[in-house]
Amino acid sequence: MRDPDEQQHLIEQATQWLVLLRSGQAEARDHLAFQAWRRADPRHEQLCQRLENTLGVFQVPRSQGVDGRVVQRALAAPSGRRRFLQRALLGAGVVVGAGLIGNPMSGLHLGADLSTSTGERQTLSLPDGSQLVLNAQSQADVRFDSQLRVLEWRGGEGLLTVVDESRPFLVRIEGSTVSARSARLLVAERAGQCRVCALAGVLEISSQGGDRVQLRKGHAVNFDRVSIASVELLRPGEGAWVDGLLEVRDSPLSEVVDALRPYRRGVLRLDPAVAGLRVSGLFRLDQSELVFEALARTLPIRVSRHGEYWLSIGAV
Amino acid sequence: MSGRENPHGEYVGSLFRSHYPWLCGRLRRHLGDGAAEDIAADTFVQLLSAPVPEPIRQPRALLTTIAQRLMYQLWRRRDLERAYLDALLEDDDHLAPSPEAHAQMIEALQAIDTLLDGLPAKVKATFLLSQLNGLTYPQIALELGISQRSVSDYMAKAFNRCLKLSLD
Numbered sequence: 001m002r003d004p005d006e007q008q009h010l011i012e013q014a015t016q017w018l019v020l021l022r023s024g025q026a027e028a029r030d031h032l033a034f035q036a037w038r039r040a041d042p043r044h045e046q047l048c049q050r051l052e053n054t055l056g057v058f059q060v061p062r063s064q065g066v067d068g069r070v071v072q073r074a075l076a077a078p079s080g081r082r083r084f085l086q087r088a089l090l091g092a093g094v095v096v097g098a099g100l101i102g103n104p105m106s107g108l109h110l111g112a113d114l115s116t117s118t119g120e121r122q123t124l125s126l127p128d129g130s131q132l133v134l135n136a137q138s139q140a141d142v143r144f145d146s147q148l149r150v151l152e153w154r155g156g157e158g159l160l161t162v163v164d165e166s167r168p169f170l171v172r173i174e175g176s177t178v179s180a181r182s183a184r185l186l187v188a189e190r191a192g193q194c195r196v197c198a199l200a201g202v203l204e205i206s207s208q209g210g211d212r213v214q215l216r217k218g219h220a221v222n223f224d225r226v227s228i229a230s231v232e233l234l235r236p237g238e239g240a241w242v243d244g245l246l247e248v249r250d251s252p253l254s255e256v257v258d259a260l261r262p263y264r265r266g267v268l269r270l271d272p273a274v275a276g277l278r279v280s281g282l283f284r285l286d287q288s289e290l291v292f293e294a295l296a297r298t299l300p301i302r303v304s305r306h307g308e309y310w311l312s313i314g315a316v
Numbered sequence: 317m318s319g320r321e322n323p324h325g326e327y328v329g330s331l332f333r334s335h336y337p338w339l340c341g342r343l344r345r346h347l348g349d350g351a352a353e354d355i356a357a358d359t360f361v362q363l364l365s366a367p368v369p370e371p372i373r374q375p376r377a378l379l380t381t382i383a384q385r386l387m388y389q390l391w392r393r394r395d396l397e398r399a400y401l402d403a404l405l406e407d408d409d410h411l412a413p414s415p416e417a418h419a420q421m422i423e424a425l426q427a428i429d430t431l432l433d434g435l436p437a438k439v440k441a442t443f444l445l446s447q448l449n450g451l452t453y454p455q456i457a458l459e460l461g462i463s464q465r466s467v468s469d470y471m472a473k474a475f476n477r478c479l480k481l482s483l484d
Contacts, residue, residue, distance in 0.1 A: 007483065011476060011479045011480060011483070012476075014475070014479055015472050015475045015476050015479060016472075018471075018475045019468055019471045019472050019475060022446050022453075022471060023452060023453045023468070023471075024451075024452025024453060024454070024455070025452065025453070047479065047482065047483065050482035050483065051478060051479055051482045053482065054431065054478050054481055054482040055447070055478060057424050057427040057428050057431060058424075058428070058447045058448060059424075060420050060421055060423075060424035061421065061424055061425075061428075061448055062447075062448060064413060064417055064420075064421055066421065066448065067448065067449065068441075068444035068445045068446075068447065068448035068449045069403075069444075069445070069449075070400065070403040070404060071400075071403075071425065071428065071444050071448060072437075072440060072441050072444050072445075073399060073400075073402070073403035074396050074399040074400035074403050074425055075396070075399075075425075075428065075429050075432065075440060076399065076437065077395040077396050077398065077399030077400075078395065117394075117398075118398070265397070265398065265401070266401055267401055267404060267405055306413075306414075307413070307414060307415035307418060308415055308418075309401065309415070309418055
């Protein structure tokens with residue numbers, strides 16, 4: 001099979017057979033005809049054997065009953081090469097400039113400009129001198145131009161210290177816009193639920209629907225794509241993740257578990273029956289195993305593990 | 317790597333002694349300590365198992381190239397694993413696999429990723445639904461909202477790729 005033309009021809013023939021046989025509409029005589037083709041030439045036979053070998057990679061998911069849709073979603077994971085570039089640039093002390101690695105197309109399927117992985121927190125300098133601390137599993141894109149400083153929030157939590165400048169500073173998050181001049185704020189979005197807290201300065205939040213809310217120091221507000229909730233006081237311990245801590249006072253267990261998720265690889269399941277149990281305490285985010293041990297001692301819950309990657313919390 | 321009767325091993329051993337700390341240092345800029353040392357060690361293992369003409373003119377350039385490829389593979393593996401676990405989370409029917417089965421699955425996932433790399437998303441989706449779910453073309457067309465003609469075309473693209481790689 002040295003001749004490339006011949007090889008190409010062979011591949012085309014085999015492709016036609018395979019496409020027919022997998023259609024679900026092939027009849028018995030098609031299968032017989034294919035067997036005859038396969039036997040007709042040792043090169044046909046060899047090609048088929050090699051293909052079977054190549055397709056052997058599908059044996060594992062098939063034997064484990066993994067759905068093709070799950071594999072498909074996994075393969076759609078953004079590639080780490082982009083992250084490599086970002087790390088290399090950040091590591092070299094270069095700040096991330098507008099358009100430098102930002103993708104003008106949709107950022108949805110590609111990695112974000114700024115991102116952290118599981119269990120990782122990072123402090124970053126923005127091109128204007130503003131500072132961003134990213135919690136684990138958080139992402140944002142930087143879109144600065146001559147008129148505006150825009151941070152497109154892609155998910156997770158961040159502590160943002162905005163330096164005053166002639167260009168307004170905007171954070172776009174789930175269709176709403178948070179604008180700031182000189183301010184310190186916490187931004188959070190997980191599963192479409194957003195929360196913004198003003199730690200210093202004044203913020204203005206405007207929703208897609210045209211609602212506006214002014215947020216003064218010490219206040220916070222929750223919102224989603226549809227509506228903005230009423231302004232409330234900052235909760236004690238909010239933003240403790242910046243120091244690697246989780247401070248909760250009479251909060252539901254689900255809140256503790258959700259705060260730990262970005263710090264754990266694998267699957268973490270919480271039985272709704274115990275999700276509402278109240279918890280108070282100060283925990284280290286980087287030591288989630290110890291947190292679960294402590295919780296299991298004080299709450300009527302059972303923590304069970306299946307290997308390294310699966311942990312489920314249920315009722316005793 | 318006792319290289320008395322193995323000149324290649326001996327040569328790689330000398331490269332290891334003179335460049336391993338340097339390579340670890342370089343990799344630590346991009347990876348955690350443990351991972352940096354693993355990748356650096358794997359780089360020399362690759363060099364050992366794939367003989368190259370000796371002496372290598374620019375050993376550090378070659379080491380960097382190999383290490384970079386290994387690093388991309390490692391990252392891609394982590395990305396795949398994370399995305400796979402996320403996808404499983406949404407799939408409530410799935411039971412917890414043993415750690416061995418999980419490790420096998422992640423390895424298979426990386427092999428599938430390499431096999432289908434660069435093919436359009438719809439082609440991948442079509443091929444996976446056929447390979448793993450055993451769906452017929454009309455069923456795939458319905459699920460993906462495409463014509464049966466497209467399903468055939470996509471299947472042809474995917475098989476073409478697999479056949480080509482099989483001959484390499």
